[in-house]
Amino acid sequence: MKRLLVLARHGQSDWNLKNLFTGWKDPGLTDLGVEEARAAGRRLKALGIQFDVAYTSDLSRAQRTCQLILDEIGQPNLTTIKDQALNERDYGDLSGLNKDDARAKWGEEQVHVWRRSYDVPPPGGESLKDTVARVMPYYVSEILPRVMRGDRVLVAAHGNSLRALVMVLDRLNADTIPSMELATGVPLVYELKDDTTVATKKVLEA
Numbered sequence: 001m002k003r004l005l006v007l008a009r010h011g012q013s014d015w016n017l018k019n020l021f022t023g024w025k026d027p028g029l030t031d032l033g034v035e036e037a038r039a040a041g042r043r044l045k046a047l048g049i050q051f052d053v054a055y056t057s058d059l060s061r062a063q064r065t066c067q068l069i070l071d072e073i074g075q076p077n078l079t080t081i082k083d084q085a086l087n088e089r090d091y092g093d094l095s096g097l098n099k100d101d102a103r104a105k106w107g108e109e110q111v112h113v114w115r116r117s118y119d120v121p122p123p124g125g126e127s128l129k130d131t132v133a134r135v136m137p138y139y140v141s142e143i144l145p146r147v148m149r150g151d152r153v154l155v156a157a158h159g160n161s162l163r164a165l166v167m168v169l170d171r172l173n174a175d176t177i178p179s180m181e182l183a184t185g186v187p188l189v190y191e192l193k194d195d196t197t198v199a200t201k202k203v204l205e206a
């Protein structure tokens with residue numbers, strides 16, 4: 001495959017299981033999360049996919065997912081670059097709160113706006129727009145040049161930092177991004193064209 005870019009959201013974390021806003025907090029993976037990451041690796045392996053470099057965030061759930069995928073595809077020692085630019089969207093004052101408790105306190109609609117709107121930040125945190133503004137410069141300066149020169153690239157990161165990237169790759173807008181969800185442990189396999197836009201996209205569901 002030419003100009004290969006694979007995006008993988010981490011497996012289920014402890015706080016996903018407990019239904020807590022997570023953001024920049026750093027819980028580990030659950031047993032299910034570990035298995036989801038391994039299964040993602042097995043699906044990539046079944047397609048014969050290998051990488052030249054991996055990128056992940058500064059948070060352990062993404063780093064562990066990255067390593068589990070690399071273990072499964074037989075590349076445990078691949079160069080892996082960790083950067084805070086790929087961290088989850090910062091949930092600010094909501095971090096650590098239960099999502100159902102937040103709905104009870106502020107209402108279903110307000111919580112949905114904080115979680116999925118494009119440009120309304122949660123109190124003290126980042127909107128998706130802010131996250132795009134943080135992730136894209138890193139993508140354009142560090143990741144995309146590697147893809148364009150032919151390196152096969154894995155990015156193991158987070159629901160919203162990857163939604164920021166997918167929004168740009170899939171040409172979604174402020175109206176269409178709210179309904180786009182990324183499942184844990186489901187890799188997205190992109191091939192890019194010469195002009196950096198998407199040639200093909202595969203969603204590697206179980």
Ligand SMILES: O=C(O)[C@@H](CO)OP(=O)(O)O
Pocket residue numbers: 016020021022023088091115159160
């Ligand atoms: O809590 C979080 O950091 C994210 C991802 O788990 O949650 P949400 O799906 O609400 O954006």
